[in-house]
Amino acid sequence: MHGNELVRPKQGFMQMLRPQNMSAAAQTAITWFKPPLHLDPANGIPVATSSLGRMGPLEVRLAQDKRDVKRAQRLRYKVFYKNGTAIADAATMLARRDKDAFDKICDHLLVVDHDAKPTLSGKQPVVGTYRLLRHEAAMQNGGFYTDSEFDLSGMIERHAGLQFLELGRSCVLPRYRNKRTVELLWQGIWSYVRQNKFDVMIGCASFEGTDPDRLALPLSFLHHNARAPEAWRARAHPSRYVEMNRMAADAIDTKAALRALPPLIKGYLRIGAMIGDGAVIDHQFGTTDVLIVMPVTSIGARYIEHFSTDTSRHAA
Numbered sequence: 001m002h003g004n005e006l007v008r009p010k011q012g013f014m015q016m017l018r019p020q021n022m023s024a025a026a027q028t029a030i031t032w033f034k035p036p037l038h039l040d041p042a043n044g045i046p047v048a049t050s051s052l053g054r055m056g057p058l059e060v061r062l063a064q065d066k067r068d069v070k071r072a073q074r075l076r077y078k079v080f081y082k083n084g085t086a087i088a089d090a091a092t093m094l095a096r097r098d099k100d101a102f103d104k105i106c107d108h109l110l111v112v113d114h115d116a117k118p119t120l121s122g123k124q125p126v127v128g129t130y131r132l133l134r135h136e137a138a139m140q141n142g143g144f145y146t147d148s149e150f151d152l153s154g155m156i157e158r159h160a161g162l163q164f165l166e167l168g169r170s171c172v173l174p175r176y177r178n179k180r181t182v183e184l185l186w187q188g189i190w191s192y193v194r195q196n197k198f199d200v201m202i203g204c205a206s207f208e209g210t211d212p213d214r215l216a217l218p219l220s221f222l223h224h225n226a227r228a229p230e231a232w233r234a235r236a237h238p239s240r241y242v243e244m245n246r247m248a249a250d251a252i253d254t255k256a257a258l259r260a261l262p263p264l265i266k267g268y269l270r271i272g273a274m275i276g277d278g279a280v281i282d283h284q285f286g287t288t289d290v291l292i293v294m295p296v297t298s299i300g301a302r303y304i305e306h307f308s309t310d311t312s313r314h315a316a
Contacts, residue, residue: 052188055180057115058127060188063108067121072108072129072169073097079171085208085286098169102145107132109188111172111181127176128185131169132192138166146204149280150291155234162199165192167292170264182267183307190307193296201273201294204280205265206287212242212279215288219279220247221257222265222290228274232293236278242288244279265290272298 051061063069076098080086092098111128119125138144144166146152156164167189172181193201207215223244227233236242258266276291 052191059112060184071126073099105137128172133166135164150234164200165198167203204289205292210281216246218260219244222275224249226275234276236280240280242279
C-alpha cells in the first residue's frame, strides 16, 4: 500500500506509542463522534451524500456507480502492477484493472482532481483511492479481506458490540503523494466513520519486499513499540505467520527504524493505531503485510478535531 506522512504531533513519537498514551484522549475524542447531517433542501430530511470533502481542486467522494469503481480499479492496476511490484495474472493483464470479489461489497473512496485534463471518457481523473468494507457486509459475505492473512475472529468476538470498518487497497498517483492529498483521504475516511458510526478501523499495511530478514529493523521496532495489547491483538494465520521479533529491543536504532517505516504505517501510528501479532508475506503484491488495528477511542483528540474540520478552509 502507498501513502504519505501526516502531521507530526508535538509530543515525542516514542511517548505517544505507549499504550497508556494511545488511549488517553478517549473521552475527549468521543465527544467529536457525532455524524454530520446533510439535509434535503425540499423537506429538511437527512440524505446520503457521496461527497466527503474538498481541498481546492481535489475532492474526496464515494464511488457512485460501477463506472466509478472501474476507475478506482484502473488506478490500483497502474499503481500496484504497472508501476509497482505486484504480479498480474492473465485476466488482470487483459482487463488492466486490479479487481476481486470484495469490490462488489465495498464502498470505494475516490480523490478526484477537478483541475486535471479529463480522461477519454470525459471524466475528471481519479488520483487516489481507498476501499472500505463495512462490518455488516463482511459478515454477510464470509468475512473481511484481512481474514485471509490474520485471524480476526477472537478480536471481533471480544468486542462483539462494536462495528468494524476495513480499510484496504490504498493508493495514490506518485505526483499526488503529498500532505494535501493524504489529509483529504483521511478527512473522507473520518467523515465516513462518523456518518456510519464505526468503532474500529482495521486493515493490512505493507512493506515493499518479501524478505523479512531485510525488514528486521522496522518489523522488530513495531513488535516492541506498537504491538496491540491482548484485548486488541489478532495473530497471523499459522500457515502464513512470519515472526516480527527479529531483533532485541535494546539493539534497535529508533531513528533508523522510523526512517524505514512506510509513510502509511507511520501515519497510522501517529493517529493511534496498533499492530497485530506476526507479519504475512504477500507474494502476489510483492509485500510484507502487518495488521493495523485502530479503535476510534485511541485516536488522538487533536486528529479528531483536525479531520473533523471543514476542508474548504484549505482551498486557497
